[in-house]
Amino acid sequence: MVTINFDNELRRAGATSTHGWRRYTFLARRHVLGTVGLVIMTAFVLTALFADLICRYDPLTVDSAHALLRPSAQHWMGTDSFGRDVWARIVHGARISLAVGIGSTALGGIIGVIVGLTSGYLSGWVDLVFQRVTDILQALPLLVLALVMTAALGPSLPNVIIAIAIPLVPVVSRVIRANTLALREQPFVEAAKSIGMSETRIALRHVLPNTLAPLIVLATAQLGSTILTEASLSFLGLGIPEPYPSWGRMLSESAAEYVRTAPWLVIFPGIAISLAVFGTNLFGDALRDILDPRQRG
């Protein structure tokens, strides 16, 4: 079980004051890499929110007269084979990555929590069935399962979110189940039972809040991999359909022919994906160090 007392943690780490913004500056100094990650993530979110204000070109407007232009003052990152501005497409692509990243992590997280909590709390045959289903889902690599799911559901934004969320369910439910099993034996659960609280209420009010720390750590760690999976699916032509500017789609198979003739079409979308994932990974690592001291390396 993981219970956190932030103030104690901070004092133990040598913080002189644990009040107000000082605790944040202390954490930022202690976790430089995590802070860098947080800055990248914030930039990523702001880009997605204010995409329309950031660039002057429309990401979908085709302009064949200006196809495959090199990066210039007019088009910072050049244009693609349809004459669309690459910078505009990358900025708007942040929306898709963010939507898929947050959407599928949240969906997979919620289903995973429900499954894990029920499984761990009820035990018996419910647990047995959920465990077998988890085994089945975990016997396939994430990308393979997501590929088959998108093939089955058809390419669209909501379907891609579902296809990436389902493989996350077993990852989340395993952790929540293990936590629930440990929490069930705790004296405070026994106390709640003895005063006549209903099982559902105990599960939701006492067990669930205590599994939040590992859940947050896990969700942040998965955010990067969901963004990567969306990019891979779109790269393979089975993710977000044209004309939406998905970073993976921008690098799709035809990218191999532009390696020679238009390298800017290959370099910039790749940097965008890597930076976004790198930021979430850095932040996720720091968050794990802070919230889950047992795993501290």
Next chain:
Amino acid sequence: MFGYIVRRLGLMLVTLFGISVVIFFLLRIVPGNIVDILFDAAGFVDPADKANLERELGIDQPLVFQYLHWINGLLHGDLGYSYVSEKPALQEILPRIPITARLAAFALLFSASIGIPLGVLSAVKQGSKLDYALRVVSLSGLSLPSFWLGLLILMAGVAMFGSIPIFNPNPQTLGEMFSTYCLPSLAVAFRSSALTMRITRSSMLEVLRQDYIRTARAKGASESSVNFHHALKNAILPVITVIGIEAAFLIGGLIVTETVFNVPGIARFLVEAIRWRDYPIVQNLVMLIAVVVVSANFIVDMLYAVFDPRIRYTD
């Protein structure tokens, strides 16, 4: 031990059966089958022709019947026919296995030979600038999409040799061997070596805190003896698990890498078959992948008992 193995094998069969059901029915909730695609492409539909073709391919039968037919075939070594090439699926899949297996073997080799030493180094120098730098590099390994890394390698190839390496099924020279197998596997290995390094580092740190390490130091053992003889030997177990499971999960990275490098292995074949709704190929390939993953898990668990005498599976 024997009872444990039997139980594990039983669970493996249950899992594989579950996967076969999930995959089979998942693929068939897709609106539109191969016949629709073919007729859409032709632009003209004669319902009688369509029904004929559906009967010929056996997709006019009830789904449960089709499923039983597939499983029965599987058990007798008959995987059905590819809808696209009309050749037996087995003939299509078998020759592609060694190609992907070779890529995966190279990738694992790179991953272990780069990841383990760097992980040890990072742990031994914990908190130093080197440790910091290695951690950033390993995290970037987990962040770069392997298809992009592949494209960058192609780009470097163009810059250095003026051409894109072309897949050669029978490499004659060492150079051809390198561009055929090593380059694509490097693109995959970067990620998995980063993973290996992180696991090695945290496992080493865990072991280096133990009392017996202090004892070894106290009796005057040299730094390298402590690190490699006492620590790494005990820290390697979780690393073996990760490498073993990675071996099966590499297929995820190989799917995009084989596509980038145009390698005709099973990973790229899976993507093509999905696009063509070539069910017999897709379901058999997914089953193959599942068998590999499930067996890898089993082998890793058994190796645990072999490498660590403290672990004994009881019935």
